[in-house]
Amino acid sequence: MVDLVYFQLLSAALFVIGLYGVMARRSAVLIVMSIELMLNAVNINLIAAASHMDGTGKFANFDGQLIAIFIITVAAAEVGLALAIILRIYRNRSTVNVDEINLMKW
């Protein structure tokens, strides 16, 4: 069995790439994609941890998988919502550049 730390390194790498994407990208679509990356990094982390547990915990081995499935569900809804918002913004402002979406700024 592959050691847990490799999964965690992969997860951390994916998460940091996602974080970088959220911070560095200007396009709202790319930001959403980066957020997806971060979510999936978390999923990998959770599932890896769950499969490496010894099965004596209160919720046994299913905790991680359960939360991962839950996250996938929420992520699907979130992507739908985020893309819809981005679409509306594009219709209104002809751009999805988040630096130009600053109406609520002081």
Add this chain to the structure above:
Amino acid sequence: MEWAWLIPIFSFAAAPLVVLFGKHLPGKGAPLSILAIGGGFVVFWFVLDSWLGAHAGTSGCFTSENTGLLTCDYERSWFNAGIIGDVGSVSLNWGILIDPLTIAMLGLVTFVALMVQVYSLAYMKGDPRFGWYFAVHSLFAAAMLTLVLADNFLLLYVAWELVGICSYLLIGFWHERPKAREAAKKAFIVTRIGDVGLLIGILLIWREVGSFSMLDAFEAARTGAMSEGVATASAILLFLGAMGKSAQVPFHVWLPDAMEGPTPVSALIHAATMVVAGVYLVARTFPLFEAYDADPLLVVSIVGLVTALGAATIALVATDLKRILAYSTISHLGLMMLSLGAFGYTAAIFHMMAHGFSKALLFLGAGSVLHSTESQETGEMGGLRKVMPLTAIVFSLGALSLGGIPILAGFWSKDEILVAVNDNRNVTFIVLTLFTALLSALYMGRAMFLVFWGPLKDRNSNVHDAPLAMALPMVLLGVLALGFGLISFNWPGSFGGFGTFVFFGHGEPFHFEVWLGALSIVMALAAFYAAYQIYAVKSISLDGLRSRNSGFLKIVENKYYFDEVYQWTIDRVVLVFSRFIAYFDRAIINDIIVNGPADLTRKFGIMIRVHVTGHVYTYTLAMALGSVGLGIFVWLRVV
């Protein structure tokens, strides 16, 4: 008699009607206004009649132990404040009080107001604010009538202030003129200074007696429930209010300036409303002044004497016809106060009425002169009796009456004042009072001869006499100025003379001090003869006298520098102090206490708003760093 409240109600109702619907009413509402005050005058006779038929057993009526007068009090509850029956609860009543003083005032006010309004029909004809004039006139009369009917201090104070605001509106009636605006403000503010005293006095009485009712206050003063200190202090404070309204020194400065209003307004203010309110107040609250040692009355008489004498000297040198009459009014108000202060209650009220009729007559006559000559300067008149004989006759009647020529009203009333002063005050008072009477005859003669005698000026050759609406009130008032004195006598029949009608303590039939009467007749005749020689025939020249006393003359011509002293006080004391207050308000209250926290909040906001960049990545970075920080924190805690 309980229907006496109808008298002011008519005029109270007329005022808003004329303001709101005046344009659609016949004659712009003036007839309605006249009808209202005329209705009041009619009701007055019913009140007088029912009072004469009343006795101590009539409902609401009793013989007052304070004044000795048959007094009728009709009181209603106005409102209760606090829990009923609780010690701290206040029950306020209002109602009307009718005694001979009230009746005398009602007669004076309704009659003079009626005459003045009829006169104004012609005098104010064509004025753009004709309807407004009559509306305020109605309100003025209504307020004054409420003032004399009030049986408690609270209602009296309300009416008192209403009189003040109406006089403000009427003095400043021609508010396009800056001088009229100034005069109106001056009248309002100067009387207001006295009103503060009145209000404090009323509150003091309320604190001591626990009631605003005048009868309760008098009762407390008589039985000793009100301590001597409070009685004296409240009397003096009430007198302060009276001084303001009745233009006593040093509050007299507003009255001459009030000449900026239309002349009929002056007639009303000087004869029936406003200035007599002060004299009325002192007469009404006389039990407070007279309680204990009657010390306040000495103050009243001294103020009255100073006013009478000072104003009489100014009247002698004034050149503006209306100002002569104004200072004459101040002088006579001083005489009334002097008389009240010398226990001459009857004399003061009698003089108030005689003076009221005469002075209204004089002002209406003066108005007639001003109306046709369009000038107020006596120097531009002269010889007018040839072109306006009726005005000349009635004006002379008023002047002779106030000058104290026998059988005219003013003679009898002035004589009673002399008797009262002679009986109750020392020799200085009677000498100065006689001197004032002499001056009074002299300046009245001067005004009369300057205006109506001597050669007619060219500019006045085509002036006309008064039209009917102006002539009729003058003639009626002239009859009263001529014959009013007759009611002072003890006529055969049931009427025992004015002294048994309005009195304080016990009624006294008319009495006559022969030497005083003779002296005053001789003085009055001499003064009028001298005035005739000086101002009509011009056989005596005053140039020598003038140049020898030029210093004193200058002081008198400048009205004893009262206005200058006030101006100096306002400029140097009041305004400097107000400037300091204004600075304090701006610098401390506004800039520091109010704007300070606001500024601080704003600056803090500007300072911290830099973190709201509007860039998603800064938020994300902060979030990431925060998460890392939080992680480190938790890790450190765990380890």
